[in-house]
């Protein structure tokens with residue numbers, strides 16, 4: 001039987017990168033002593049107050065179809081939270097609830113782009129982006145970042161890549177995999193570029209609540225930016241809710257109307273109990289996110305200190321996010337060999353940097369999704385393996 005060409009565009013090569021992770025998980029489930037640093041899924045439980053809200057909703061038989069844009073109570077809370085942190089006025093009409101940021105990204109791409117369009121994205125980039133934009137038949141113009149520059153975005157290169165078919169600049173900050181965040185001047189220049197060229201500035205900010213040093217300030221003072229700015233966020237990382245699939249998009253009302261139409265024919269509304277859980281998450285937003293931030297910061301510190309104590313060079317300490325990129329080029333191994341042999345020799349799984357783009361080849365990505373004690377053990381093992389390679 002025949003399938004559409006879409007099926008080829010969504011069959012991303014990125015999927016192969018997860019192979020090592022799945023093997024590590026299988027061995028861990030079989031009782032082997034494996035520490036998994038290859039995934040960004042928090043090991044932390046969803047806070048009880050959030051779970052209770054979902055259970056109450058189920059018990060109250062809130063089991064019906066919901067508003068496809070998202071329940072207005074929830075959108076109002078999201079709009080309030082967004083307005084407070086941006087010091088500007090975002091209304092519930094500018095918010096559409098989605099099944100996670102992933103669904104938000106996909107929907108935005110579907111509503112904005114057509115064959116022949118291109119988008120500019122700093123690379124390394126999150127693994128699913130390739131399939132998301134390919135599905136929308138949009139060319140990705142990667143702008144390669146350098147570890148030597150602390151993975152900072154290259155405004156001049158972005159400028160040089162803009163042409164008459166460019167429809168958007170897509171920024172993920174704090175970044176997965178690098179943990180880098182944008183500086184105030186980066187934000188300013190990006191916003192000016194977007195406005196001057198009449199292109200969208202799409203910001204994936206799923207790690208915005210996990211900043212340890214520095215700030216995340218959207219460039220709202222640039223005149224005209226409100227017409228170009230789209231933000232995509234979720235509760236996945238900030239509230240340990242990856243499996244609940246609750247995210248949202250903010251942007252101009254017209255875009256939100258289009259996204260709501262797409263949600264109508266694709267999603268038909270998010271479950272009410274998930275939206276009630278999300279409301280509870282927003283009610284206790286500050287205390288929950290503070291706890292998450294402290295948890296991941298402490299793990300990041302354990303990872304960094306353990307690497308340094310062992311004498312493994314680490315040029316860039318991620319100021320945010322859930323990941324650390326380790327330069328393994330001094331070992332003489334490819335990232336793939338390093339990851340495979342590390343798993344075999346020490347029972348630690350990491351993700352190969354190449355999965356995020358060529359500029360991350362020679363790096364492996366470690367996640368902060370294990371306890372501090374496991375993190376210390378994993379990094380000691382990894383350091384032992386790393387140093388053995390550099391000795392030989």
Ligand SMILES: Cc1ncc(COP(=O)(O)O)c(C=O)c1O
Nearest residue numbers: 100101102126172176234236247
């Ligand atoms: C950069 C980035 N964007 C989007 C997502 C998807 O998040 P969600 O669980 O909200 O769909 C992830 C998940 O790891 C991510 O790292």
